[in-house]
Amino acid sequence: MTDTADSALRADPALRLPAAVLWDMDGTLLDSEPIWEIAMTGLAARHGMAMTPQLRESTLGNSLPDALAKLHDAAGIPPEDRDPDADGRWTLDRVTELFDEGLPWRPGALEALDLVAGAGIPMALVxxxxxxxxxxxxxxxGRHRFATTVCGDEVAVGKPAPDPYLRAAELLGFSTAQCLAVEDSPTGAAAATAAGCPTLVVPSAAAVPTGGLRTFRTSLVDLARDDLASAWAGLRGAVRMA
Structure with a gap:
């Protein structure tokens, strides 16, 4: 079968598979949310406050500017006294330092990537x-796994706005309705479904509300081709196919 024919068949609703899979990173592919927690807890301490579970959960999956704004609000820092550029730089330096020490995979994530690649479905990191x-x-x-990557500082507004997913689908040449997003957080799931992506939700550090365009798994362990098919095809009827 030619690549063109295979792509057409994958996009055929009768075959019940997505044309592309759009992966979130932190908490979905990598168990990196605890690393962000270390950095954000350190930043909170620099401002003389403790990181509460409620504050940490509210920042899960956020863009860095949104997470900083929530921390500044919680610390009671007046707007005129805030320095988001300096705090962002400190946080990013700390996170990068920790990333360099090693990043663990989420359970089943590496095998799930291999499954999608083996099915010939293009992927994006969002x-x-x-x-x-x-x-x-x-x-x-492995950057070679992805046809494209979209980061939070490369769109006008990050998650929970739909912009990152809209951009990824555009770069891949598909409508969002033809793509399956995989997310772990309330923020990420909100972005994916707002963009019109059927979304497979695998919660990690926080519960994700149920809703339209969402189907749930407790883990990526033992994810199978049929699971991809049911997650996408079972939800795609709720959006208009391009």
Whole structure:
């Protein structure tokens, strides 16, 4: 079968497979949310406050500017006294330092990537992490796996806005309705479904609300081709296919 014919067949609703899979990174492919927690906890301490579980959960999957704004709000720092550039630089340096020490995979994630690649389905990485840190993480994940990558600092508005997913689908040449997103956080799931992507949700550090365009698994362990098919085809009828 030619590549063109295979691509057409994958996009055929009768075959019940997505044309592309769009992967979140932190908490979905990599168990990197604890690393972000270390950095954000350190930043909170620099501002004389403790990182509460509630504050940490509220920042999961956020873009760096959004996470910093929530921390500044919680610390009661007046807007005129905030320095998001300096705090962002400190946080990014700390995260990159920790990324360099090693990044663990989420259970089943590496095998899930291999499954999708083996099915000939193109993939994109869609993350709120800025490009500088994502490039370090891609050394672990393997940048060769992805047809394109979209980072949080490369779109006008990061997740939970739909912009990152809209951009990834555009770069791949598909409508979002033809793609399956894989997400772990409330913020990421909100972005994917707002973009019109059927979304496979595998929660990690926080519960994700149920909703339209979402199907759930407890883990990526033992993910099979039929699971991809049911996650995408079972939801695609809720959006208009391009």
């Amino acid at each position: 993350t709120n992490t800025v490009r500088e840190a994502a490039e370090v993480a891609l050394e672990t994940i």
